[in-house]
Amino acid sequence: MEIKKSAIAGTLESSDAQVVVDPGENGIELTIQSSVINQFGPQIKAVVLETLQRLGVTSGKIAIVDRGALDCTIKARVECAVYRSNDQVDNLPWGGAIQ
Template identity: 50%
Template sequence: MKIVRPAKAGTMESNDIYIMVYPNENGNEIQLDSIVLKQFGNQIKKVIMDTLNELEVENALVVAKDRGALDYTIKARVETAIKRACE
């Protein structure tokens, strides 16, 4: 899937994650801000990257602002933002 426009999904409510997706020329990149970054930062990034790989997304900048979301919520928000950003 090719990212053609910026898109977003999610909220800044507790137990949710706000995902913003932008076109990027340097492969897939993740910028993560989380209230649980030290404990779960690597796991959150892994879920985001695995979702991008499953959807065959290349060249996306994902900006994530996490408020304690679980893995399935992260995956759903990333999928929604990607689908909104594609052609």
């Protein structure tokens, strides 16, 4: 799946994450802002990259603003933003094809 247009998912509330995806041509360009980057930065990055890989996304600009979100929340926000970038709103494989 490719990122066709800019899309956003999530909020800037505590325990959430805001994910913005934009089209890109040079692989995955990931930017992470987090109040817990020193403790959990590598884990946040791993969750995002794994989710993108499972979705088949090979290029794009991904910006994450984390406010202490759990892994499952980050994964859901990334999935949602990618699906929105493709205008895919029906018959989404939540919890099925994407694990």
